[in-house]
Amino acid sequence: MAVVLIQPLAPDHENPMAELLSRYTTMPVVEVEHRMRMRPNHVYLIPPNKYPVDFFFCSLAEDRYARAGGIVRAL
Secondary structure (H helix, E strand, O other): OOEEEOOOOOOOOOOOHHHHHHOOOOOOEEEOOOOOOOOOOOEEEOOOOOOOHHHHHHHHHHHHHHHOOOOOOOO
């Protein structure tokens, strides 16, 4: 299982989330890059102003089919 965190951030907004999450998990916390392959036991952060949530879920479904799942929590 991999964890993906999608936050709506302005393009010029600094995101301290990787540093914050790294303090509370032993899993590597990385910012997603184009065509990056997801690996188990990693936390992935979407960069500011990139990849809307609908694009992410469509890509996940195409790649993993029935093995994909997601939880959406709006704040």
